[in-house]
Amino acid sequence: MADLYEIWQRAEVARRLDVLSGFVAMCVAGDGDARRRLARLADGAEAALAASPPDLELAQRHLDALVRWADTEWADHPYRPVEARPDEADRQTRDYAKDLRHGALPDPVRDEMGRIELGLEVRFLALCRRPDLDCRAREDVFYTAGRAAMALDLGHLEAAERELRRMERVGCEG
Known part of the structure; x- marks a missing residue:
């Protein structure tokens, strides 16, 4: 079974991926090429997280590419999600980690x-x-x-x- 630190890392990437990919999906709704790009990045990160053992580095690279894309295209968008404060990010990550741990x-x-x-x-x-x-x-x-x-x-x-x-x-x- 995965150790708690690995579960926490997976949860952190999954949390950030969920928030940002949802925003990007809203922004690229009518653009087929952009939707495919989003699917490639999000699916790649999710597959890396779901691998046994999880490939956290690959998932993080996919997430970083998604962050760079969102920063380039929609940095000034009024609904662009901002990084949560550390305490809020930890609370959200804890919820993801509990789900991952519970499932294992x-x-x-x-x-x-x-x-x-x-x-x-x-x-x-x-x-x-x-x-x-x-x-x-x-x-x-x-x-x-x-x-x-x-x-x-x-x-x-x-x-x-x-x-x-x-x-x-x-x-x-x-």
Whole structure:
């Protein structure tokens, strides 16, 4: 299975490719040659990402060519997507990475992750609705819920279960 850094790199390229290729597709809608060029670049990048193992360098070259093309032709276009701020780019990439990681896991593991995720959401909402929780306990609930979600993102079921139990203890103490 791919390591997390490779998954993150694939997700980063896929995110940028999706945003920019959608914009370029809108711009070249009536131009057959430009549509073929876009298809060649986008399909090439997607094929490189889907290869086993993924060819991140080739995918990045296709993406770079698409960026140069968009910068040359549509730099001043009012709907030209701009690069997201680092924090927003990381949030978007994290969503892509979760999908890639999730798709690489066996069905029983995904089922178990779904069970833990549902339990986490139910317990989190129940604790957030408790009027008797003080501010500190509420912060602890949010913190442990975040840690459990991060453990699930990484596919670490034992850590997610541990954080879920920890969140329950916080609710009992608060």
